Amino acid sequence: MEIVLKKGKERAVLLGHHWIFSGAIQSESAEDGTVIPVKTVRGEILGWGYYNSRSQIRVRMLSFGEKPFTVDLLHSLITDSFARRSNNPFLKPTDAYRAVFSEGDFLPGLVVDNYAGHLVIQCLTLGIERMKDDLTDILNKEIKPLSVYERSDYGGRKLEGLKDSCGQISGETPDEIEINEHGVKYPVDVKGGQKTGFFLDQRENRGLIKEISGGKRVANLFSYTGGFTMAALAGGASSSVSVDISEKANSEAKRIYTLNGFDAPSEFVAADVFDYVRQNRIDADVIIVDPPAFAKSRGDVDHACRGYKDINLNVIKNAKQGAYVLTCSCSRFIDPDLFQKVIFSAVCDAGRQAQIIRRTGHPFDHPVNIAVPETEYLKGLLLKIL
Numbered sequence: 001m002e003i004v005l006k007k008g009k010e011r012a013v014l015l016g017h018h019w020i021f022s023g024a025i026q027s028e029s030a031e032d033g034t035v036i037p038v039k040t041v042r043g044e045i046l047g048w049g050y051y052n053s054r055s056q057i058r059v060r061m062l063s064f065g066e067k068p069f070t071v072d073l074l075h076s077l078i079t080d081s082f083a084r085r086s087n088n089p090f091l092k093p094t095d096a097y098r099a100v101f102s103e104g105d106f107l108p109g110l111v112v113d114n115y116a117g118h119l120v121i122q123c124l125t126l127g128i129e130r131m132k133d134d135l136t137d138i139l140n141k142e143i144k145p146l147s148v149y150e151r152s153d154y155g156g157r158k159l160e161g162l163k164d165s166c167g168q169i170s171g172e173t174p175d176e177i178e179i180n181e182h183g184v185k186y187p188v189d190v191k192g193g194q195k196t197g198f199f200l201d202q203r204e205n206r207g208l209i210k211e212i213s214g215g216k217r218v219a220n221l222f223s224y225t226g227g228f229t230m231a232a233l234a235g236g237a238s239s240s241v242s243v244d245i246s247e248k249a250n251s252e253a254k255r256i257y258t259l260n261g262f263d264a265p266s267e268f269v270a271a272d273v274f275d276y277v278r279q280n281r282i283d284a285d286v287i288i289v290d291p292p293a294f295a296k297s298r299g300d301v302d303h304a305c306r307g308y309k310d311i312n313l314n315v316i317k318n319a320k321q322g323a324y325v326l327t328c329s330c331s332r333f334i335d336p337d338l339f340q341k342v343i344f345s346a347v348c349d350a351g352r353q354a355q356i357i358r359r360t361g362h363p364f365d366h367p368v369n370i371a372v373p374e375t376e377y378l379k380g381l382l383l384k385i386l
């Protein structure tokens, strides 16, 4: 059982890229989900990875070099990833963070989030799904979590031929885990919330909003459970309005507002933001625009760009002079340059001037492996509108 690459196609692997696409392969004899050596036509072993014939990404590399991939290596990849987070100054403001971020932590297909000692795992691929028992043993033995819960209901699993798989793996995960980020308490529903319960990837942006919101009126569009709203209120915002289409997310946001004892006037509006920005002039001093991923595949990029432009144009056109707009995109298929161009065209069509005050991206616990730039997805621009 092995994969042999076409002549000249070994370069990406030699540079540490984890993905091997079908087009790079000369011959393949492997069973789906198994770990196999990846070889050159001359028979040299470049490394070891897991195989899936259903996926365009046929192999995801787990190790580089001749030495076979073993459970011991899996063990050190996991413990190293946790060790990088331990006592880390970037994670000081929180007790909830991503402990393993797939290729970003050299473990393609595995996500582990830590919510105040309770772990939530996501197996994104068949190869990782097959290692679940070993993974659980390693986590329980080395990390000693309060519990482990699985949230493998990620859309991409279909491409791997996998169904959703959610449930308790070990210990007892409460229906609600209270975490603390930037001094704000958030009860998180890791069993039913979006992603693994909370948008951990926006932590540093929430910190930025906290920093600039003192005495300001804040509007949070696509607010989910109000993460940015609470950060702004913790930073001394004088009022807030949060808009999300989900009634459930809004009532959760109201509960979090009350739980934290905030008293600045705050509205939680259930509405479609596309309509809301047409029907209401948002005259806040700080505006956050953090929509869901509009582009879920390469084919969606044009449509997604129109979506980003539409919302941002309406926000920027009506923004008061001097307002800050933090605008984000979490679509993997829209790169930072394209996103900036879309926002520029929104600023132009709005007939306004804007300054880029800060470019933001992945937080510490969602590292981008420099050899796999495709895994970068989160982009933010903090604009000042003039």
Ligand code: SAH
Residues within 6 Å of the ligand: 198, 199, 202, 222, 223, 224, 225, 226, 227, 228, 243, 244, 245, 246, 249, 271, 272, 273, 274, 290, 291, 292
């Ligand atoms: N900023 C949030 C995460 C936003 S996720 C945080 O930091 O926690 C995107 C949110 O957009 C989801 O809560 C979803 O319910 C909402 N949403 C999706 N489409 C929408 C639309 N057309 N109008 C309003 N909200 C929408």
